[in-house]
Amino acid sequence: NAGVTQTPKFRVLKTGQSMTLLCAQDMNHEYMYWYRQDPGMGLRLIHYSVGEGTTAKGEVPDGYNVSRLKKQNFLLGLESAAPSQTSVYFCASRPPIPSDTQYFGPGTRLTVL
Amino acid sequence: ELKVEQNPLFLSMQEGKNYTIYCNYSTTSDRLYWYRQDPGKSLESLFVLLSNGAVKQEGRLMASLDTKARLSTLHITAAVHDLSATYFCAGRGLNSGYALNFGKGTSLLVTP
Numbered sequence: 001n002a003g004v005t006q007t008p009k010f011r012v013l014k015t016g017q018s019m020t021l022l023c024a025q026d027m028n029h030e031y032m033y034w035y036r037q038d039p040g041m042g043l044r045l046i047h048y049s050v051g052e053g054t055t056a057k058g059e060v061p062d063g064y065n066v067s068r069l070k071k072q073n074f075l076l077g078l079e080s081a082a083p084s085q086t087s088v089y090f091c092a093s094r095p096p097i098p099s100d101t102q103y104f105g106p107g108t109r110l111t112v113l
Numbered sequence: 114e115l116k117v118e119q120n121p122l123f124l125s126m127q128e129g130k131n132y133t134i135y136c137n138y139s140t141t142s143d144r145l146y147w148y149r150q151d152p153g154k155s156l157e158s159l160f161v162l163l164s165n166g167a168v169k170q171e172g173r174l175m176a177s178l179d180t181k182a183r184l185s186t187l188h189i190t191a192a193v194h195d196l197s198a199t200y201f202c203a204g205r206g207l208n209s210g211y212a213l214n215f216g217k218g219t220s221l222l223v224t225p
Binding site: 050097 | 154
């Protein structure tokens with residue numbers, strides 16, 4: 001049971017390049033989330049999914065797209081990276097309500113030059 | 114929209130001292146979470162507080178919740194260096210798929 005994993009762990013992009021971050025969970029969770037963490041800002045919700053095939057916008061969705069084609073995977077895409085997207089990205093998943101626990105992945109550190 | 118505010122944002126304290134971190138939230142949150150984060154690491158769950166008056170303790174850390182005041186506290190007793198980390202509180206809103214709304218974090222440094 002690997003929990004929540006994220007690929008890659010680190011990445012450096014140039015402005016305008018694209019990339020996809022992969023989040024995978026092996027706990028059969030319905031709910032999955034992408035957050036970004038910036039210094040002094042805490043974690044902010046980018047997009048979330050309440051089940052396979054569904055996605056929705058969070059607090060800071062601009063510049064990102066997501067897909068949930070398989071229940072275990074939640075992909076975060078940057079079509080044209082900008083320096084403002086330099087951040088640490090965390091994926092999380094959770095079992096259905098009324099469970100209280102949210103499980104976080106190890107994070108992806110992204111730098112956009 | 115649920116807003117979460119923590120204070121202080123930075124805290125330097127001596128070993129052996131006591132201190133409290135405060136977490137205020139703006140609207141109804143059906144859960145209140147406390148997490149710890151070490152530099153370069155992910156978030157480690159410390160406490161989940163479910164109801165008014167809830168109190169949970171683990172080692173030198175004790176968390177409490179007052180839903181009427183929309184206030185949670187994280188009390189540190191007799192601090193030790195190993196407690197140096199960033200502590201986040203988070204509320205769980207009723208929208209956004211029960212995602213968490215985080216405070217900005219309290220960076221704690223415990224010195225000899």
